[in-house]
Amino acid sequence: MKKHTVCALLLLGLGAAACQKPEEVVPPARLIPRDQLVRLLIDLHTLEAQVDASALPPDSGRALFRVQQQQLYRRLNVTDSAFQQSYRYYAIHDKDLDEIYAIVIDSLALRESRRQTPGTPPPHR
Numbered sequence: 001m002k003k004h005t006v007c008a009l010l011l012l013g014l015g016a017a018a019c020q021k022p023e024e025v026v027p028p029a030r031l032i033p034r035d036q037l038v039r040l041l042i043d044l045h046t047l048e049a050q051v052d053a054s055a056l057p058p059d060s061g062r063a064l065f066r067v068q069q070q071q072l073y074r075r076l077n078v079t080d081s082a083f084q085q086s087y088r089y090y091a092i093h094d095k096d097l098d099e100i101y102a103i104v105i106d107s108l109a110l111r112e113s114r115r116q117t118p119g120t121p122p123p124h125r
Contacts, residue, residue, distance in 0.1 A: 025092045028085035041104045043072055
């Protein structure tokens with residue numbers, strides 16, 4: 001499931017933006033700030049890993065992920081539309097998305113290393 005969700009996000013973001021130059025793109029009205037998008041992406045990838053680890057049948061896993069994804073959006077006061085538009089905007093600005101994902105990957109790697117080291121307190125959010 002993980003590979004499919006990430007690919008779908010990338011295709012959504014990049015497909016519509018392929019013909020536009022970064023300087024031509026106007027930020028969406030509800031652009032999610034970079035730091036909030038980083039937190040959201042970390043939480044989404046963590047959620048996806050948890051669902052994958054649950055060993056549910058694929059349809060059930062997708063349904064569970066969608067429900068929990070919507071709960072995450074509500075908790076962060078973000079709409080699905082705002083997320084997609086913001087992701088697309090940052091994807092058009094390649095350097096921005098690269099920087100965002102560098103932080104996401106570092107944060108997830110740090111969480112994973114802490115999880116594998118006994119006696120390490122959980123990361124603060």
